[in-house]
Amino acid sequence: MLTVSRSIVLPETELTERFLRADGPGGQHVNRTESAVELRFDVAHSPSLPDAVRERLLARRDRRLTDDGVLVIQARRFRDQSRNREDARDRLVEIIRAALVVPKARVATKPSRASKERRLAGKQQRGKIKQSRSRSWSSE
Known part of the structure; x- marks a missing residue:
């Protein structure tokens, strides 16, 4: 049993472990032992996960998810x-606990009048700079 939270406990039958040879340091011993672990957990068909958590896990853009x-x-x-x-x-x-947290809903806001004016003033300034460049080129 793998305890994630008070409400979520994963039974061993839902976890699939495969052992393989690891690369890296270890000398001759590393070629004989299978010390690396590949753990597989079927998120899509797990009865232990609540639907909301399952949806959040599947919605993640995680390269570890097939x-x-x-x-x-x-x-x-x-x-x-x-x-x-x-x-x-x-x-x-850790991955499942991260999916337990419900993300805050984004509240759409409109830009303030002052921010609109600042944006337009900046655009006018850039336009003037570009116009002044074009005039200097044509006089040559």
Whole structure:
């Protein structure tokens, strides 16, 4: 069981772990041990996630999310398989906790009269600068 919050607990059956050989330091030992972990979690079909959280997770533009709605996390930070397993699970929990937060709705506002006037004054100023350049070129 992986506890994300009081209301969300992921059973082990929903997590798929695959162990692979990690690159990086480790000498000859690194060629024989499968210390890297690939953790897969099916966001789209998970019964443990509330619908709102599932929608927010699927709406994220995350390269770790496949087209089928499976979140793939690779952990190869450590030389030890157990630490990489723990790291992958911690990262999964962080991602789901981030999706628990409901984003604030953006309130559309109109630009103030003074900001409109400043914008137009700036445009007029730029126009005058460009006009003065064109006149200097034509006199030569």
